[in-house]
Structures are given as C-alpha cells and as structure tokens.
Amino acid sequence: MAAPILEVRAADVFYGASQILFGIDLAVERGQTMALLGRNGAGKSTTFKAIAGIAPPRRGQIALSGTTVSGKPPYLVARAGIGYVPEDRQVFPEHTVEDNLIVGAKPGPRGDRHWTTARIYEVFPILAGMRHRIAGRLSGGEQQMLTIARTLMGNPDILLLDEPSEGLAPIIVRAIGDLIRTLREMGVTILLAEQNMHFCMGIATHATVIDKGQVVYSDTIAALRGNEAVMQRYLAV
Numbered sequence: 001m002a003a004p005i006l007e008v009r010a011a012d013v014f015y016g017a018s019q020i021l022f023g024i025d026l027a028v029e030r031g032q033t034m035a036l037l038g039r040n041g042a043g044k045s046t047t048f049k050a051i052a053g054i055a056p057p058r059r060g061q062i063a064l065s066g067t068t069v070s071g072k073p074p075y076l077v078a079r080a081g082i083g084y085v086p087e088d089r090q091v092f093p094e095h096t097v098e099d100n101l102i103v104g105a106k107p108g109p110r111g112d113r114h115w116t117t118a119r120i121y122e123v124f125p126i127l128a129g130m131r132h133r134i135a136g137r138l139s140g141g142e143q144q145m146l147t148i149a150r151t152l153m154g155n156p157d158i159l160l161l162d163e164p165s166e167g168l169a170p171i172i173v174r175a176i177g178d179l180i181r182t183l184r185e186m187g188v189t190i191l192l193a194e195q196n197m198h199f200c201m202g203i204a205t206h207a208t209v210i211d212k213g214q215v216v217y218s219d220t221i222a223a224l225r226g227n228e229a230v231m232q233r234y235l236a237v
C-alpha cells in the first residue's frame with residue numbers, strides 16, 4: 001500500500017517547558033478530507049504548526065508520502081508539498097488579488113503546475129471578478145478564499161486549513177464550505193482544523209478528534225456522526 005500523503009507519528013510538541021501535544025498520531029490518505037476536531041485549546045493549531053515546521057516536534061516524526069519532513073525549516077516543508085493556510089488570513093494587503101496569486105505560484109514537489117490563475121478563477125469565480133482589487137480591501141471571507149487560492153498556486157500535495165470558517169458570517173461560512181467540497185471533489189487532499197463539527201459534516205470524509213493534546217478518536221466522518229458519546233464528551237454537541 002502507498003504511504004499516506006501525510007503521516008504524523010507519536011509527535012510530542014512543546015512551547016518552552018510546556019508540553020502541548022502528547023504522542024499525536026495522524027494519517028491522511030490521498031484524496032481524503034480529514035477534519036481535525038477539538039475544543040478551543042485542544043491543540044489543533046499546534047498540530048498544524050508542527051506539521052508546517054513552525055513548532056517542530058521534540059519527539060516523533062512527520063512524513064510526507066513516506067519522506068520525513070520533521071526537522072526541516074518551514075520553507076522546505078512548504079517546498080516538499082505542504083500548503084499551510086494559517087488561522088489569521090495572510091494576504092499581501094497592498095497588492096491586487098491577481099498579484100497575490102502570482103506571488104504564491106510555484107511548481108509542486110514533482111514540478112507539476114496544475115494550478116494557474118486561469119484555473120483558480122474557474123474554481124473561485126468570485127476572485128475572477130476581483131482580480132484587480134486591492135487585497136487589503138476585501139472582506140474577511142474574500143481574504144480567506146484568496147489565502148486558500150494563493151496556497152493552491154504552490155501546487156501542494158496536501159492543503160492544511162486552520163479554522164477557515166472562524167469569525168465569518170453564516171452565508172460566507174457556507175460559501176467557504178462549498179468551496180472546500182469542490183476542492184475535495186477535484187481530488188485535493190485536505191486536512192481541516194475545526195471547532196465547528198457541523199461545518200465539517202457535509203465536507204470531510206474522515207475525522208480525528210483531539211483533546212488536551214491527545215488523539216482520542218479517529219474514523220470516518222459517518223462513524224463519528226453515529227457516535228453520540230464521543231461527540232458529547234469531546235465536541236460538546
């Protein structure tokens with residue numbers, strides 16, 4: 001069997017002397033949309049930072065298609081094929097939408113250039129109509145879409161989305177959900193951190209739940225939906 005696109009094995013992560021993640025195991029196979037669920041402070045963002053090379057694990061390992069990436073600096077992790085979209089949307093505010101996309105353009109780890117601005121505009125028609133607008137003047141939801149689009153321009157093997165729905169109005173949350181579903185249907189492999197279980201239900205194929213820095217559940221999203229005990233205990237729904 002092929003190695004998972006992303007595999008986190010027994011990762012322990014510390015901020016200074018405080019241990020935040022305890023032996024995290026996580027595997028995302030090609031084409032999956034894995035939801036990383038957990039309450040506020042459970043360790044979702046820290047898991048993403050560990051994968052992206054920003055908060056490297058002190059013990060354990062992170063591999064991309066079987067090749068170890070833990071220990072590499074963030075720019076090399078990105079080059080290896082991890083497309084990380086952090087919680088705080090990071091557009092270049094002074095530049096146009098199109099320039100933001102062009103800045104993100106680079107070939108994927110095997111030289112592929114699947115994502116072009118033309119392709120982005122097909123998948124994100126809202127950005128096509130705004131290509132000459134200054135990114136800093138877009139709404140929060142539009143900036144979120146632009147950040148996702150710019151990350152795709154780097155042709156990653158996996159897209160890490162940290163709470164893409166956070167702080168957005170319900171109608172925009174739905175639009176972001178539709179967009180992620182479209183990407184999933186196109187075959188993009190996604191790891192999606194969310195507190196909002198309902199947001200993930202129609203989007204994710206699989207779910208991993210973390211609590212106090214530990215994985216407490218991992219299965220298909222359908223299995224999680226049928227498991228009231230896990231949902232109530234760890235997700236308060």
Ligand SMILES: Nc1ncnc2c1ncn2[C@@H]1O[C@H](COP(=O)(O)OP(=O)(O)OP(=O)(O)O)[C@@H](O)[C@H]1O
Binds near residue numbers: 039
């Ligand atoms: N820079 C830091 N230094 C020390 N502790 C931190 C730091 N950043 C986060 N923490 C702590 O690590 C734990 C996990 O935080 P993390 O942000 O990973 O959680 P989360 O599940 O993503 O929650 P949220 O939805 O609030 O982002 C929390 O207890 C938090 O207070």
